Amino acid sequence: MAVDITTDLSAVRNIGIMAHIDAGKTTTTERILFYTGISYKIGEVHEGAATMDWMEQEQERGITITSAATTCWWKKHQINIIDTPGHVDFTVEVERSLRVLDGAVAVFDGVAGVEPQSMTVWRQANKYKVPRMCFVNKLDRTGGDFYRVLDTIVAKLNSTPLVLQLPIGAEADFIGIVDLVEMNAKVWRGETQQGEDYVVEEIPADLADKAVEWREKLVETLAEADDAIMEVYLEEGDVFDVPTLKAAIRRATIADKLNPILCGTAFKNKGVQPLLDAVIDYLPSPLDVDSIVGHKPNNDEIEIERQPSDDEPLSALAFKIATDPHLGKLIYVRVYSGKLAAGATVLNATNGRKERIGKVYQMHANKREEIASVGAGQIVAVMGLKDTKTGHTLSDPTNPVVLESMTFPAPVIEVA
């Protein structure tokens, strides 16, 4: 039976995973779905076994995740992963997806570092002020070098990285990470792609000095970005407990002042669970980002602001049209305000036509869930829309709004 989805918005993360082709976006996404598949949904077991079987079947057949938005769960948080094309030819599509996500993880190849496509997508994300973390992947590869990649992040992306982790070991001997927030080590001993949990240990003796040095850098960088941390730091030094540091890192990341840096190898399943924790800890919920501003239909000068609340009139942006082998045409939308209900009549405020919402689905890695209605902040696939294209706004017929229009083709972004 179709369910109504209303969620505590503070527990929702709408994120994209962006990368240069081959950096490991697909593998990282698959590992995320693997771990979240064995995770728990709020109050109910989330069919873990089914998800894993499905992943194995799909991998055997060589099929990868193709949904434009996939919903998964991690530690009582709902993560909607919005597909962000990595290929530079899809620049317009990248812009469309950047428009509807609240935060992103940029995946870099631990050998190649920052590559041209990553620079392009990074600049597009700058344009939309998307809070971002970096995951330095493939550290198991010969030539993998975390510190060199870090240098390329500073030099090529003009970003202020906040290093939260250091690698333990390198290349084939890469076994885990030093966590500079908790000041411990997280170590994966096994060689497995099936996924295993890490063991929390003391920081290895040969990395102790380096860990202290980088912890100092972390706190100093954070203090530069956050007055509350600066005040305490100047008076008392590094007396911060883990929740205080995490809250400050979250503030600075959401304000787009700092980019947390994490590392691992998605392929060998090392670093993925801490990456998921960081998505929850540091990337924004729909409540943390600016409310959306649109305008009156046919009058760009009259601005209308909508809060991310179910009590507001409906406004939703169509961002992707896809063809599902079983369902036919699906239109992915982000609901910014109000409720979107199956069977309801809405106004396409962009073209002035009435539309009837057919079925509404939340897409998961292994199944789609039919839902009766969905609230603000959510991303769903809608069936039955006839005249709606990407970039169009679905709106309450009595309170129409056109969300900020995007001009296409997108402006050319120069690559240095």
Ligand code: GDP
């Ligand atoms: P995408 O193009 O960014 O989606 O990259 P993929 O996830 O498809 O990965 C490209 C190639 O790199 C594949 O052959 C992966 O198996 C491999 N790969 C991905 N992550 C890692 C990693 O952490 N270590 C190693 N050694 N290979 C990886």
